[in-house]
Amino acid sequence: MSTRIKTGLIGLGRMGRFYLEEMQKSGEWDIRYICDVNPGIRALAGELSPGSKIIEDEQVIFEDPEIEVVGLFTLADSRLEQISKAVHYGKHIISEKPIADTVEREWEAVRLSESSPLLSTVNLYLRNSWYHQCMKHYIEQGEIGELAILRICHMTPGLVPGEGHEHEGPAFHDCGMHYVDIARWYAGCEYKSWHSQGINMWNYKDPWWIQCHGTFDNGVVFDITQGFVYGQLSKDQTHNSYVDIIGTKGIVRMSHDFKTAVVDLHGVNQTQRIEKPFGGKNIDRLCRLFAESLRSGVRHPLLPRLRDSAIASEYAWKFFLDAKEHELPSIGKVQTLERIRERRRNMKNGYGLIKRF
Known part of the structure; x- marks a missing residue:
């Protein structure tokens, strides 16, 4: 090299x-x-x-x-x-x-x-985030006892239907597969059972908000909530993004505002609150680990594999399709969706805006 x-x-x-x-x-x-x-x-x-x-x-x-x-x-x-x-x-x-x-x-x-x-890797960026690595290390120390419950939520006024999902699937697949992956990363085993509920916002044909809960092979339970439906026409836009992990003895949790991430660690021996820059997509860390692996000839254990992406994608699709098998309310009008699209075309600052050339 x-x-x-x-x-x-x-x-x-x-x-x-x-x-x-x-x-x-x-x-x-x-x-x-x-x-x-x-x-x-x-x-x-x-x-x-x-x-x-x-x-x-x-x-x-x-x-x-x-x-x-x-x-x-x-x-x-x-x-x-x-x-x-x-x-x-x-x-x-x-x-x-x-x-x-x-x-x-x-x-x-x-x-x-x-x-x-x-050597190959894929951008499952949450694995490379400082906050998830911090929380997982804390859990592995035994501070919260046995891992029992994983709760993950990510709702923003982000991409709406027709804004770039054609080749990567609807919101719960395109974005949600990151959360499907990180839950599996924490659990350390495979998904076993699930039930999903969705809603067809703005009378769109596919659910743009889904909540899925279920179990892993080791008995850990999870719920994942994802949707780009969070106040799309609000005067001042906001979001709701958190991870809440519950053990038999303590808890760890994280929230962020896309600028600063806050981690609260409540274990049996120590309590910590850590605030650091959010870190974005962590592309710098992924590229650094990849370069280190190429130079050393030894794959870094934190580098996601293509297999991890395929598993996350497959289950994100399964959870999405499961939502379509259940009652799927349709609330809102397509005219509202058109207003949202028009607003996003003209916004200078917002969530997940498509760059124009």
Whole structure:
């Protein structure tokens, strides 16, 4: 491995730019190529990374023998083909989630990656957050006794139907799979049973808010609530995001305002309150762990695997489809949804706004 890791980025949309920015800051990455099919984004790429070759054809990256790592940040329906190419041409992989556009294709991507000695990871960003690592360490010390109940809630006025979910699924899959993954990470085993309830807000065809509860194989129970329905037309927008973990002896909990995260630890021997910067998508940490793993030749235990993404995606879909099997009230009018879309098109600051070019 050379001093800087020779890298090609495919896709420079919202997430692709996060990676580019963090890789440029770290100094560990030599961004040789940036590929995007959108001419406007290619023009922007030239401004953001003048030392990179800006191209339209991703094949150029795969066929360059000097490229060591590919970053896959396009839409989900292109990722299986790109993962297949990466394995064929011997490139290590950093991928956004989900790793393909259907569960079957995701498991094919897993099979390809696991049949190769190449290093691959996926952005399940909550695993790399300081607050979840802090809470899990505290739990492993025995401070809250036996893990019993996992409660996770994430509701914002974020992406509404028609704003980018076409290839990654509805809200509970696109966003909710992160919470499906982190609950499994805490439980340390697989999902066993579940029941979901949803609601078709604004008379949209799919539920944009879902609450799912159930059990894991080890008896731990969970509830996950996710929806981009939280005060979409409020004068001053807000959100509600927390994790509340209950043991047989104590509790740990976290909440954040997207700027500061607050962790409360109430154990049998110590009580702590920790406030630190939220950390965003933790792309810097993911890239650092990946670079460390490449240099050492030993996979860092905190790097998520493509398998983790496939499992989270599969269960997020199962929970979503389970909600559609039960009574699914429809409240609100499509005209309200149109007002929300119009407001979001003109907002300068808000939750999960789509960048315009």
